[in-house]
Amino acid sequence: MFDTLSDRLTSALAGLRGKGRLSDADIDATAREIRIALLEADVALPVVRQFVAQIKERAKGSEVSGALNPAQQVIKIVNEELVGILGGATRRLELAKVPPTVIMLAGLQGSGKTTLAGKLALWLRSQGHTPLLVAADLQRPNAVTQLQIVGQQAGVQVYAPEPGNGVGDPVDVSRRGIAEARVRQYDIVVVDTAGRLGIDAEMMRQAVDIRDAVRPNEILFVIDAMIGQDAVSTSEAFRDGVGFSGVVLTKLDGDA
Ligand SMILES: Nc1nc2c(ncn2[C@@H]2O[C@H](COP(=O)(O)OP(=O)(O)O)[C@@H](O)[C@H]2O)c(=O)[nH]1
Numbered sequence: 001m002f003d004t005l006s007d008r009l010t011s012a013l014a015g016l017r018g019k020g021r022l023s024d025a026d027i028d029a030t031a032r033e034i035r036i037a038l039l040e041a042d043v044a045l046p047v048v049r050q051f052v053a054q055i056k057e058r059a060k061g062s063e064v065s066g067a068l069n070p071a072q073q074v075i076k077i078v079n080e081e082l083v084g085i086l087g088g089a090t091r092r093l094e095l096a097k098v099p100p101t102v103i104m105l106a107g108l109q110g111s112g113k114t115t116l117a118g119k120l121a122l123w124l125r126s127q128g129h130t131p132l133l134v135a136a137d138l139q140r141p142n143a144v145t146q147l148q149i150v151g152q153q154a155g156v157q158v159y160a161p162e163p164g165n166g167v168g169d170p171v172d173v174s175r176r177g178i179a180e181a182r183v184r185q186y187d188i189v190v191v192d193t194a195g196r197l198g199i200d201a202e203m204m205r206q207a208v209d210i211r212d213a214v215r216p217n218e219i220l221f222v223i224d225a226m227i228g229q230d231a232v233s234t235s236e237a238f239r240d241g242v243g244f245s246g247v248v249l250t251k252l253d254g255d256a
């Protein structure tokens with residue numbers, strides 16, 4: 001996807017190179033090309049609209065720089081805005097002043113939460129932490145076993161007091177998981193929660209209840225990069241329903 005998007009953007013901007021002065025018409029034409037490039041890359045319309053509007057506004061605005069000609073300035077603006085969207089928000093995990101740090105994983109079923117729990121555990125361990133994984137997905141068949149296997153592979157402990165498959169209270173397990181970590185001095189707790197196939201009120205309520213019970217330092221919203229356009233509405237629903245402090249895109253190794 002990025003190869004074509006990158007090609008399209010390059011050609012959209014190519015017309016500007018070498019121009020000493022840009023008219024509003026030049027900027028509009030370039031904005032139109034960028035818009036088409038993004039839409040063809042399956043970027044959601046509201047995102048495209050905002051992005052293009054931002055670029056137009058900045059390009060037509062008073063950002064006059066002595067060092068760059070107008071065409072170079074537009075290219076710089078597009079570049080900055082793209083970095084802002086794609087990579088501007090990477091940052092470190094927020095650690096609690098008093099351990100344990102609590103990380104809650106939320107997202108739709110199949111988005112990759114349990115897999116991420118394992119990756120996080122392995123990485124945290126390599127950084128000298130002693131993480132505890134908490135099995136709070138008591139819904140999805142074999143979710144508890146899956147987390148236990150993932151924990152074993154990463155060489156970290158899994159707190160799984162309930163069998164799952166519909167048995168046990170995820171809010172209670174989450175709360176007890178934090179208490180367990182405190183007593184046994186694990187410094188980071190990763191709470192693996194249940195998702196649903198689509199956004200539904202029951203899932204949101206459960207995620208909110210877990211959030212309120214464990215007061216996480218980080219809520220990582222896990223999203224499958226292959227869902228394309230649905231990513232925007234799903235993220236917005238989670239943002240408004242549960243809130244999150246970070247987003248993890250999974251399956252970037254796929255063919256989306
Ligand atoms: N290719 C690929 N597959 C992944 C990735 N993360 C998760 N999966 C697969 O996606 C499926 C769902 O993942 P899982 O962690 O069980 O999702 P959960 O329901 O959110 O816990 C599993 O088959 C995983 O192996 C990833 O980054 N790349």
Ligand SMILES: [Mg+2]
Nearest residue numbers: 113114137143
């Ligand atoms: Mg899972």
